[in-house]
Amino acid sequence: MRDFQVLGARAPRLDAPAKSTGQAKYADDLTMSGMLHGALLQSPIAHGKILNIDTSKARKLKGVRAVVTAREAGLVKYGVSPARYDETLYCHEKVRYVGDEIAAVAAVDLETALEAVELIKVDYEELPAVFDMFEAMKEGAPQLHAEFPGNVTAEVHQEFGETGALMAQCDLVVDHTFLSKRQDAAFIEPHSCLAVFDLQGKLTLHTSTQVPHYVMRTVAMVLRIPVGDVRVIKPCVGGGFGPKSEATPLEMSACLLSKVTGRPVRMNYTREQVFLHSRARHQFYAEMSLGVKKDGTMLALRNKAVLDGGAYTSFGIATVYYSGSLLGGPYRLQAMKYDGWRAYTNKPACGAQRGHGGVAHRACFEQLLDKTADELGIDPVEMRLKNVMVAGQATINELNMSSLGMKECIEAVRDGSDWKNKKGKLPKGKGIGSACGFFVSGAGYPIYRSDTYHSTVVIKVAEDGGTVTVLTGSAEIGQGSDTMLAMIAAETLGIPLECVRVLSGDTEYSVDLGAYSSRQTLMTGHAAKEAAESVRRQIAEVLSVHMGCDAAHITFRNGNVLFRGGPGDFEKLRQGYIKEHRGWTDPPGGDYLTFREAARLAFLEKGTLVGTGKYKPPRLGGAYKGAAVGTSPAYGCSAQVVEVSVDLETGQVSVDNMTDAHDCGLAINLTSVEGQMQGSLSMGLGECLFEEVKFDSRGRIINASLGEYKIPTALDMPNVKSIVVESNEPNGPYGAKEVGEGAIMPTIPAILNAIYDATGVRINELPVTAERLYMAMKEKEKKP
């Protein structure tokens, strides 16, 4: 029986009042006296040799304080994965996409900086370019990187079990292919940063990032300054969703320009530059075969992937591994074979985005599952239930499902959507579809090979004992991590939530790998819990001496201290506290010794009360190549049922109802869990129905704006029936695990399966625009 005081509630977020009044500060809201403004010169062509860069005119422009190119910046290679550092801050020999950075300028104002950028003269020798992932891997294609011949950034070949032999034993083998499109994360806040070198030569970078820690390390490495001299502070961030999970040329340019000029430098991406920098969702091609028994038991899966990576690797190695590994569950398979390739093309680099690497392949697989169920004459929900894994099982690729409410999620959406009365019974033009998915609660390994802790947390108690401050480098980017940490600290210390303050997003506070791979709740949550336990233990030790009560029998609840479950005789301690605070108007009262009095006593004996906590996952996963990607201490999972209406005259799809169930372990803050679920669904709906970054024949993005690149508006999203399914995750703090990414997994296939139900047409290419669906329906009519 759980008995929480703070957890499992609907807590208003700590940062909501400031965000509702405009007081919350984002990077673009910060200014400093003497601040300069920076601007970037980016390549206008998709592929070319740089013959010469002439900055003389720009340098002479009045108001310009610095112009930097590869000559000033140096050529330190960087990227996300050390195995594929394939970027330099500025291009020196070649440009590889429209938008590749060549130089940066700092000037007294933005207009002057932009004018100076125009005055930099670059001579190019244009090279043939390649924009299609399949073309890029063909013989004779233009080559992007000499070090990676054939334009293959990463290649994966894995087999678990005997796929061929098992396929031969199957009663039925069904195939499906699927093509998704490049998506943009379209967070509403464009990247922004402000860098300042102080007179001691120490750098502080304020930046809209998901990962202050990795930005700190990359900036230090590329600009060749000691890590300890770099402080990265993340103010409020206006959404990340993945692409803000790596250091940007914007940040490094601002730092370099500040170093050169000795002045603070502010830099922003325009909305168009957000699209150019990208690092968002790849385009995926998937090809799969599923082998089953007549009764619907799944036996074997063959899976092939091709990813369009753009000009650099970014997160791409992990991405291409995820496309395979995340199909190991949530259904039992006896064999799985995966072959994946990620191609370089002359387009902006793709990286990690919500549901990293798994979304498109999940969409293909869940359609394939429906197709198979259809051929077998089995209800697709029943087929899912038949094959679903349960807690305690491991996937064929050795992902350990230490908790898994998958079955409960499927049942919840089946019942919540009234599936049984709708499936197969809706009129033509209306359809219902279902799908499942799961995701990691934090990557099992850091991006760079290291035994580092993934999170450390410091908790400090104010000298009067009344306020507890959580200090963490973790990144609140809108997902609610600050409030989650405050709740865990309050629960552990037995104090009300109002007594906790959170200072986060600063590399000076603690080590934290940041907000990516849905890791903050599980990993930072663990560290916060451990830090709070340390504080609690220190206070109990002091009290045990004064009260003559064994520390093991001292408990903390609702701001009170209990001795062997009762109040104990604490009058002397109270008098001592009140004496110290003569003249104060809020003396401690009540029948119990308060946390405040107890913590004050501990301070008087021990000095400032500080507790620290740390977390790193145990060694996880198999020993095969690539086993690190996909391993996690825990997995969240979700199921969805979607109902659509299709206008049979035009092919226009509208999503009428969505029923969504997610297992997040313990739901620390129910409101925030629902918020993550609903936000995930809207991002999935957009990707499914209208989002696509488009290019012209020369590699220029033709819809690099939020007007041309459509994301869902309030009129596109239906109300979602959100069902929180709770399990008790043994590896999570208080049983908690992820919700921010797993929730997007079923959305696209559930919509596609519903469209099939409505029209009898299987769409295997995104986005499902009215035109695409209309043409597919016409095509089907033609066939006998």
Next chain:
Amino acid sequence: MKTLIQLTVNGEPVEAAVDANRTLLQFLREDLELTGAKHGCGLGDCGACTVILDGKPVNSCLVLAVQANGRSVLTIEGLAENGKLHPIQQAFVDKGAIQCGFCTPGMILSAKALLDTNTKPTEIEIRTAISGNLCRCTGYQKIVQAIQDAAEAMTGKEGS
């Protein structure tokens, strides 16, 4: 060449000399340091820069500062009174309508402009009123609920 403008911002008279091409958003954020209105695109696509101009919600990135001459501007900073949140702000906080918060000021002001003219909006009227304010985080559901709650709280208050 600068032009002298006089306007009311959050109830206070303001006088300033501005360049002809300066947007109202730049004027508010940079000259008046009212950074609650956000710059999400600068093209009128996202609504993060929404302020209320003479009672109507506008994208302040598309309005020139000189066009605000003689008019009245309400920004998010002008909504809370004496440190007490406006009912719409309070509903956004209570309902969990705020995640990253970047869309929030614009969203709240669009909601205010709606509720000022329509005290009992239907769900579709609410969705239409905020359809120019993009939110990538929430899926809009909790925002719509917050606006419904605020409408109730505000009419309840008038009725009593």
